[in-house]
Amino acid sequence: MISILAQERLLGAALGIALAGVVVFEQRKCIYKSISDNQSQFSDQFQREPMFGRKSRLEFAHLWNKAVDKTLGPVIESLSSRGW
DSSP states (O other), X not given: OOOXXXXXXXXXXXXXXXXXXXXXXXXXXXXHHHHHHHHHHHHHHHHHSOSSOHHHHHHHHHHHHHHHHHHHHHHHHHHHHTTO
């Protein structure tokens, strides 16, 4: 038979584990809720205030492509001439 002292230790361990589980669960719930709130607030802000209009984005993409072509053009030609 289990002695009284062993029973008290088992009961204490079980209660400690249960309490720790509840604390961890509550903390994780608070963390996930704060992350969710921040993400929804962040996404709402960008949905309301677009940084660039459609035309500006297209112009930027065009300029970006031109710059990449001009910068990497010689490298591409060199690799193409070598059969890569």
